[in-house]
Amino acid sequence: LRSGSIESLFSDDSIPMQHLIQKVSDGAGGTIDIDVELKQFVSPKAIGECSITSAFNCASQILAEWVIRINESRDGNINMYPVPVIINFSNANVQITNQTDLLIRNIMNIELMDGNPLIINCIYDRRPSIMGFPCLSKMVDLSYKEFCNISSFIPCEILSEMKENNGFPHVGKESKFLLLNPDNCTLGRLIWSILWADDRGTGGAGIIR
Numbered sequence: 001l002r003s004g005s006i007e008s009l010f011s012d013d014s015i016p017m018q019h020l021i022q023k024v025s026d027g028a029g030g031t032i033d034i035d036v037e038l039k040q041f042v043s044p045k046a047i048g049e050c051s052i053t054s055a056f057n058c059a060s061q062i063l064a065e066w067v068i069r070i071n072e073s074r075d076g077n078i079n080m081y082p083v084p085v086i087i088n089f090s091n092a093n094v095q096i097t098n099q100t101d102l103l104i105r106n107i108m109n110i111e112l113m114d115g116n117p118l119i120i121n122c123i124y125d126r127r128p129s130i131m132g133f134p135c136l137s138k139m140v141d142l143s144y145k146e147f148c149n150i151s152s153f154i155p156c157e158i159l160s161e162m163k164e165n166n167g168f169p170h171v172g173k174e175s176k177f178l179l180l181n182p183d184n185c186t187l188g189r190l191i192w193s194i195l196w197a198d199d200r201g202t203g204g205a206g207i208i209r
Contacts, residue, residue, distance in 0.1 A: 092125035
């Protein structure tokens with residue numbers, strides 16, 4: 001578990017770097033491959049059973065502290081307290097209970113100066129009912145409906161950056177932050193899209209993961 005601004009994560013030299021090939025738009029409806037160097041934010045490791053309810057309960061407590069800091073701030077600087085982005089990594093078989101759903105709804109309904117918190121679900125399924133990536137499509141939504149229900153819609157500013165410049169051609173106005181078996185390159189491109197929105201001043205990007 002880590003809590004802090006996304007800017008501090010990118011400036012953290014303890015996070016290892018990785019060399020990847022990234023597909024970007026060529027401006028003519030196709031894509032080209034470019035060499036990129038990205039921080040490896042996630043190194044997946046299975047360590048046994050997990051409780052998604054406990055995870056979101058912990059996230060809820062961190063957010064409560066976040067809101068207190070905002071309310072106590074008197075400098076009026078919204079960028080000091082951007083919208084939190086919560087990235088949930090789960091296997092496909094975790095149990096989503098009514099308590100889980102209530103915790104997540106409460107998180108999504110928190111009103112901050114720059115909007116509501118965003119919840120991204122990254123689901124790892126050893127034998128997925130559909131194959132391949134990109135996902136974020138109606139097919140994925142139907143196959144992983146419970147996770148779709150607890151994922152945020154992608155804000156239009158982030159959506160356009162994902163689609164046009166970061167290799168997510170299938171996202172649309174009904175897409176949610178639901179990713180199936182995303183690799184490190186995919187997660188890096190997603191975070192760059194969020195950072196772009198933050199740099200443009202159209203959305204904040206605090207992160208809890």
